[in-house]
Amino acid sequence: DTAVSQTPKYLVTQMGNDKSIKCEQNLGHDTMYWYKQDSKKFLKIMFSYNNKELIINETVPNRFSPKSPDKAHLNLHINSLELGDSAVYFCASSQPPDRTTTIYFGEGSWLTVV
Amino acid sequence: AQSVTQLDSHVSVSEGTPVLLRCNYSSSYSPSLFWYVQHPNKGLQLLLKYTSAATLVKGINGFEAEFKKSETSFHLTKPSAHMSDAAEYFCVVTTSGTYKYIFGTGTRLKVLA
Numbered sequence: 001d002t003a004v005s006q007t008p009k010y011l012v013t014q015m016g017n018d019k020s021i022k023c024e025q026n027l028g029h030d031t032m033y034w035y036k037q038d039s040k041k042f043l044k045i046m047f048s049y050n051n052k053e054l055i056i057n058e059t060v061p062n063r064f065s066p067k068s069p070d071k072a073h074l075n076l077h078i079n080s081l082e083l084g085d086s087a088v089y090f091c092a093s094s095q096p097p098d099r100t101t102t103i104y105f106g107e108g109s110w111l112t113v114v
Numbered sequence: 115a116q117s118v119t120q121l122d123s124h125v126s127v128s129e130g131t132p133v134l135l136r137c138n139y140s141s142s143y144s145p146s147l148f149w150y151v152q153h154p155n156k157g158l159q160l161l162l163k164y165t166s167a168a169t170l171v172k173g174i175n176g177f178e179a180e181f182k183k184s185e186t187s188f189h190l191t192k193p194s195a196h197m198s199d200a201a202e203y204f205c206v207v208t209t210s211g212t213y214k215y216i217f218g219t220g221t222r223l224k225v226l227a
Contacts, residue, residue, distance in 0.1 A: 031213065041152075041202055043217040055213045090158065098210045100165045102148070107157035 003027050004106035006091045012112045013081060021076045021109045023091030031055075031096050032074035033103065034066060037088040046089075049074055050096055078111075086113045116141045118207045120218035128226045133192040135221045137205030140186065147188040148206040148215070149179055158204070164188060175199070200225045 004025045013019050025032065034046040048056035052068040063079045078085060088110050094103040121136040139145055149161040162173025169181040179190045188205060205218040 033213075033215075035217075041220045041222075043204065043220075045214055045216075048213040050213065096211075097208060097213055097215075100146070101208075102160055102163060103215050104160075105150075105158040110155075 004091055004093055004104050006089075006106040006109050008109060009107060010110045010112075012114060015081055015083060015113055017081050018077070018079045019081060019111070020078070021089055021091075021111070023074050023076070023106060025072055025091075025093040025104070027093055027104060029093040029095055029104075030071055031094050032068065032071075033092040033094075034074065034076050035090040035092060035105075037090060037108070039087070043090070047074075047076075081113045083113050086111055116145065116207050116209060116212070116214075116216050118147075118205045118216055118218040120203075120205050120221050122221050123219065124222045124224065126224040126226060127195045129197055130194050133190070133195045133199065133223065135190040135203050135205075135223065137188045137190065137218060138186050139188060139205070139207045141207055141209055143209045145207050145209055147179075147181060148208075149173065149177070149188075149190050150204045150206060152202045152204065152220075154201070161190070161203075195223075195225045197225050197227065199223060 006023045031050045037043045046060045047066045049068045065077045068074045088108045091106040092103050094101050117140045119138045147164045150158045162171045164171045164181045172178045177192045202220045208215045
C-alpha cells in the first residue's frame with residue numbers, strides 16, 4: 001500500500017500554463033506538506049497544513065496555491081508556470097510534530113517547464 | 115532557529131569499506147534529527163531518527179548514527195558499504211511543534227567496485 005502518493009510523477013509543460021499536482025496520504029495523518037527540490041538537490045519547505053489549515057507558507061509566490069479538501073489530500077496548483085518552477089515537488093505527511101514524529105514522503109513529481 | 119550542515123557534498127568509498135557521512139546541526143531547543151536517503155529518481159526514505167532516547171541510533175540497511183550534543187553532530191556510519199548504498203543522503207532537523215523539517219544540502223555517496 002502506498003502511504004503518500006502523488007500524481008503525476010512526470011509533467012512537462014510550457015511556460016505560462018497552469019498545472020496541478022495531487023497528493024493523497026492513507027496514513028491517517030493530520031499534517032501535510034509540500035517541499036520543493038531544486039536542481040542542486042536542495043529541499044525546501046513550501047507549505048505545511050494541519051487539519052486542512054495552512055500553518056506555514058514559506059514566502060512562496062502566490063502563483064502557487066495549495067488546497068486541502070480534507071485531511072488526506074493536499075493538492076498544489078501552479079498558475080502561469082515559469083522556467084524557474086522546474087523542480088521535483090515532494091508531498092509529505094506526519095502527525096502534528098512532536099519530538100518523535102516522522103515525516104513520510106511521496107515519490108515526487110518531476111516538473112519540467114519549457 | 116534551526117539549521118543543518120552536511121560537511122561533504124560528495125563522498126566516495128570502495129565497496130566493503132566503512133562509510134562516514136557528516137552532519138552538524140544548530141537548534142535553539144532540543145532537536146530531533148533524521149537521516150533520509152534518496153536513490154536516483156526516487157522519493158525519500160527514512161534511514162533512522164534520533165528523538166532524545168538513546169544517543170546511538172540504529173537504522174535500516176546497517177546504518178547507524180550517534181547524537182553528540184557537545185559536538186552538535188549527528189554523523190551517519192555504516193561498517194561496510196554496498197553498491198546499493200550509492201544515493202543522496204540528507205540530514206534533517208526539527209523541533210517539537212515547529213511544523214518545519216529543515217534539510218541539509220545532501221551528500222552524494224558513491225560506492226566503487
